Amino acid sequence: MQSTRLIVIRRFLLACACSIAPIAGWAADIAQFKVARGSVYLERSGQRLPARVGTHLQATDTVVTGADGSAGIAFVDNSLLSVGPNSVLAIERYAFNSTTHEGTFESSLRKGTLSVVSGKIAKQSPDAMKVKTPSSILGVRGTEFLVHSSD
Amino acid sequence: MRRHYAALIAALVLAGCATPSQDLVVLLPDKEGKVGTVIVQGQKGKAVLNTAYASARTTSEGGVQRGTASQSEVKDVFGNALAAQPPRPISFTLYFESGNDEFTEESKQEVKRLLAEMARRQASDITVIGHTDLVGPDPSNDALSLQRAERVKSILAGMGVAAERILTAGRGRREPLIPTADGVSEPRNRRVEISVR
Numbered sequence: 001m002q003s004t005r006l007i008v009i010r011r012f013l014l015a016c017a018c019s020i021a022p023i024a025g026w027a028a029d030i031a032q033f034k035v036a037r038g039s040v041y042l043e044r045s046g047q048r049l050p051a052r053v054g055t056h057l058q059a060t061d062t063v064v065t066g067a068d069g070s071a072g073i074a075f076v077d078n079s080l081l082s083v084g085p086n087s088v089l090a091i092e093r094y095a096f097n098s099t100t101h102e103g104t105f106e107s108s109l110r111k112g113t114l115s116v117v118s119g120k121i122a123k124q125s126p127d128a129m130k131v132k133t134p135s136s137i138l139g140v141r142g143t144e145f146l147v148h149s150s151d
Numbered sequence: 152m153r154r155h156y157a158a159l160i161a162a163l164v165l166a167g168c169a170t171p172s173q174d175l176v177v178l179l180p181d182k183e184g185k186v187g188t189v190i191v192q193g194q195k196g197k198a199v200l201n202t203a204y205a206s207a208r209t210t211s212e213g214g215v216q217r218g219t220a221s222q223s224e225v226k227d228v229f230g231n232a233l234a235a236q237p238p239r240p241i242s243f244t245l246y247f248e249s250g251n252d253e254f255t256e257e258s259k260q261e262v263k264r265l266l267a268e269m270a271r272r273q274a275s276d277i278t279v280i281g282h283t284d285l286v287g288p289d290p291s292n293d294a295l296s297l298q299r300a301e302r303v304k305s306i307l308a309g310m311g312v313a314a315e316r317i318l319t320a321g322r323g324r325r326e327p328l329i330p331t332a333d334g335v336s337e338p339r340n341r342r343v344e345i346s347v348r
Contacts, residue, residue, distance in 0.1 A: 144179040
């Protein structure tokens, strides 16, 4: 009787460990600025916040650079995105299961320049990463590419 | 998928789109010279880019024009974005002595290299990823590999790495370093990988 109970508890603990494993961290932990030069901002829930090296990004943030701005961001799946001056890049959806590498990464370059080095999400699932612009949708099978969208 | 594009086109039409924005997409070779694939879907056309410097331009009519970008054009248009790229992530692999909690001698040296790399980078953060060999089923290996990663996290935290800079992951048996048959006990697959960003 007791041993059955122990097994149940062990299974429960195991199930907990497994369900926690895929979560890479809090919402704040999807990415971090590694480079921020000139004027770089984050738009989050209608607010404009200055972005610096070390600032964390959340899944629905928009990155905005001024005429003298550029920024480089590393995501937890090792995707690297960087933007040049006068750019607006919205992170629309981001999810990453660090156990299976399944996930979704959708961003939208409203204007400006973007450089992408895709990471584990695109490597695991060919249709998981998309970059939108006002006039097109990019399906990303990997790995390195550039996007310019003029107003 | 098709519905997705239809929605995009509908949105563009609704927005009026008197002067549709024009895009340029360029595929680059990676550091090893390998090239991936990007599919550019416009309102009326589509281009598959799968060679180095292959480019796609959207036209004012909604089409997609395939071409090749010159390296000087890439530098002119994308120089600032490229210069802002974060450094590439680097991986370190650690092993424990069999039967105890100590790193092997070689792994102790590797930890030093890891800490030096973290110090060299701006606002570095890491993912500690546990891996197992191919003995046993997925669920127990997932839990075991995560436990291993958590153990390494606490060791690194004890060495002064801020805990909020450490993510952990249990990759289970999905990524063996040495391919083996199912059920083979392979010490080189029982490892912890640390990805530094």
